[in-house]
Amino acid sequence: MRTPGLLSLIILAEVAGAVVPARAAEIPQSDRRSGYDSMSPETRAMQDDDSANPATFWVLDGEALWNQKAGEANRACADCHGDARDSMKGVAARYPAFYAARSRPIDLEQRINICRSEKQKAPAFAPESKELLALTAFVGRQSRGMPIAISIDRMVEFLDAGRSLFQRRQGQLNLSCSQCHDDNWGKILAGNTIPQAHPTGYPIYRLEWQGLGSLQRRLRNCMIGMRADPYEFGSPEHVALELYLMWRARGMKMETPGVRP
């Protein structure tokens, strides 16, 4: 009769495990810092200087796309929105935003693709395509230095959904986003400083990627790291997480396009 003894031992261990680690609360606003702060001086210099920041290539391509006529409507972004330096100022700092026609929030990439398919009558760009990243980086660049200003008007339930996804344990490693980014930021994981996960610079040029990538690509990286099944690009779960992360970083300055190691 050894089995019941072993079983009760396991149960005891699980109960003890559940009691010991106290979950930290959300990071107080005054303690928040961008991943920029834990980067090397060389990487910071790369982000700060447009002629050294490789994401500039995407921004320039995005500017060309902005002025290029497309689709059956034969219209360019600029034909409706004019000069992006004025019309797109601060826009990326407000996304994800509530989209009444779908009764849910959409992120900047989805907003661009809605414009493209409905106004330009052109095929939508694929997720992570060069064109979509370029336009997102170009629009995002116009908000650089501006504070993130998410309005959660009509979006409280989506914000709560994003928060619960952030705090929910998932994957084979049974980790939540929150365990690393709320409870253990600043410590070292696999040789790297764990950041607080504020999406201030997306789309980012990640040196590891040797290219530009969206916040969703980054989130999928984390989920694969937790050995969880990553959400699809453009899924409601991703947008809810993006919404929660942007709200969590409200008031912090946009760095788009950021450079990260």
Add this chain to the structure above:
Amino acid sequence: MTRALVNIPKQAKRGETIEIKTLLSHPMETGYRRDTMGRAVPRDIINRFVCSYNGVEVFRADLFPAIAANPFITFYTVATESGELKLSWTGDDGETRTETATITVA
């Protein structure tokens, strides 16, 4: 489209050391990777960078497959006279991409 970003001071004092920063958009494909079908992706890198100052070579670099995409090369030279800096990147395909910048030395 290949783009190049070059940051060179427009003006300098004679004898001053100037910093030249260059960034080229290029995939720097190593030749060691395979695509999703298992086929080898052919090597395609920039293998040579040369900077000449009024026709005189002042800086040269050989590049290799271990260098990351979008190579960023910075170096220094001494501003000797007004004129033209010519920067050229040569790829495995034999094509050369050239950028020029003028500098006024007082």
